[in-house]
Amino acid sequence: MAIQRERPGVTVEMIAVAQERVLPKSGVVLVPYQAEWGAPDTMVRMTGYDERVAETFAENDVIELAAEGGATIIGYRVTNGAAVAASYEQPDAIRIEARYPGLRGNDLKVSISASTAEPGKQELQVVGPISTEKFSFADAAELVMKTKQSIYVRVKKLGDADIADVSLTSLSGGVTGTAPLTSADATKMFTAVSGADFDTMYLPFADPAVQAAAKQFMSDRRGLNKKLSTLVIAGKEADDDNMVSHTERSVAQNVRYVVNNAIAGEHNNGKYYNSLQWAAWVAGMIAATPAHESMTGVVVPLKKAKKDWGHTEILQALSTGTLIAIRDGDVYVIESAVNTLSVLGPKDREDYGKIRVSMTLDQIQNDIQTVGKKYKGKLSNNDIGGATFVGAVKAYLEVREQQGAIDTGWIFEDKKNGVGDRRGFRLSAKPLDAIEYFDVEWEVL
Structure with missing residues (x-):
């Protein structure tokens, strides 16, 4: 009888994927950018500084901001098609x-x-x-x-x-391909990157219409392509000190897979970045932060914010799901790692409004789907094949539990309903949120 060498690899693969999820490099962020150097209208994967130097000379601010947390970058240089090489x-x-x-x-x-x-x-x-x-x-x-x-x-x-x-x-004769971004550029970009695998996507468009289209694009990827990821948006520089503008943008999105950035100001490197540029840093940090850790309280490399928010503005941001940084002593920190979900839909829960919980949900589904796709067609549609896949996913979930990404008591089981080339499985797991509020009762004796 021939040795079935593929089946043990499923379990090993799932464990490896789970263990990688605590490493920053396992997170991937898609960064569309404009520049005078780089592969035009093409996705290029950059896993470290040396690769960024080779592709962008490490001169592009949004690329470098996104890479600060250690995430892998997929760069996509947006051009108008008129660029010419010197x-x-x-x-x-x-x-x-x-x-x-x-x-x-x-x-x-x-x-x-x-x-x-x-x-x-x-x-x-x-x-x-x-x-x-x-x-x-x-x-x-x-x-x-x-x-x-x-x-x-x-x-x-x-x-x-x-x-x-x-x-x-x-060299001479080089011609720029850089021009003000338009909705047509966004449409072209969405088509080009629709099949890519990434955890977060930075959107370099402040236009509300493009942001609405981007939200729909991410929704279609989730529903049709089964590729789950988070979009990070921001607003116009002129509105960076206006909390009403920030909160209106959050309310317009109101989904767990969109994060609205309101951080703006001088970076520790001495450069000033608006909220749209800082959104690249946020996207990179979300991708790089392991799902068992929260970004709440994370120090932001911000020397001086464009505006230090008051108490009322902070409450407005939190209630609408707007990501902000506040001064805490000598540094700025993320007040609460929230996404734009603030009004719950029929399938939502309150903890879905936290980036940590939302990313855990997406990561687990993405990892199971990715490995399942790799072994698609290699497991027989019977109880043995089903048990092999269940064993693989259970090994994966055990690691995620040990990491603190999910609570104990999770379930993954074969529904044993295989017909033809389809078979169903049931996953039940609770992502863990982080403690952000500490209520201490002190009884003075």
Whole structure:
């Protein structure tokens, strides 16, 4: 009888996924951004600083803000389609072109001279903002191959003419693809990222109509694609000191999978960011924070807020599900880690209004669905196949219980109703909220 090697892997996979959920890198945040460098209208995964340097020169503020908590970044550079890459060309020989289109490519400089590392060869030097790259080559074909590793340029062979030496020369002809964002840009972006897997999504649009469309987009992903994630929004810079504007935005959303940011002010790095930019930091922190931990009381790297909220404004924010930072001694902290759910629907509970609870619900469903999809078609639709999947998910839930993400007493069972290619399972678990209010009764004796 053949050994069934796939089945044990289900349980191992589920345990591994559960254990990863306490690591910041397991959280993924989608960050649409505008810049003069980066892959245009394409999703690029960046798991650390080195990858962000290679893709964005680590110069884009919203990318860096989103990465502060340690989450993995999926960057999506939004362009108007008109961007052109800067270049330098030797006719009938080679064309050296900036890796990405945009004005930043005009800052790159190249030179070609005799190689000092490999006598008898020539050497291409590329001077960029991060480092100087050097590539020795005997002919155009070798240069084309070697520069595939460059973070700055790509080389194309145009013909068989000899490659001439050239002193340090700037690339030229780069054209921007950056323009004021429109609703059409949002629609194009939603289509491009609809199938991606991410825990949170930063929305760089303050337009209420686009935010409404984004809410519907996230709802469709949850219902149709079975991809559960959280959207982070904010408002116009002119309204950053107006709590009424912030709360109106929260009320318009009123769902557990949308977080409305009202943090604005000077970052500890000395730069001022409006609430729309700070929303990227919030999205990254939500993705990076393990689901068994709350963001309530987390220190915000805020040196000076645009406005220090008063008691009445704080209560307004809390009652509408608006995320704010308040001064607590020498630092600013998140007052309460809330999402925009404030008026409960028929399937809602009060604790769903907390980011921790909402993220736990989404993470568990996403993890089970992801692993189930991986093993789809590999388990027979009988009690043995059902028991294998139940065992895998139970192993996963045991780890989540140990982490403190869910309470004891959870249930995952096979409904044993398999017909054809369908089978049902029942999950019953209680996500744990965090203690935020401490009521101490003191009896003086």
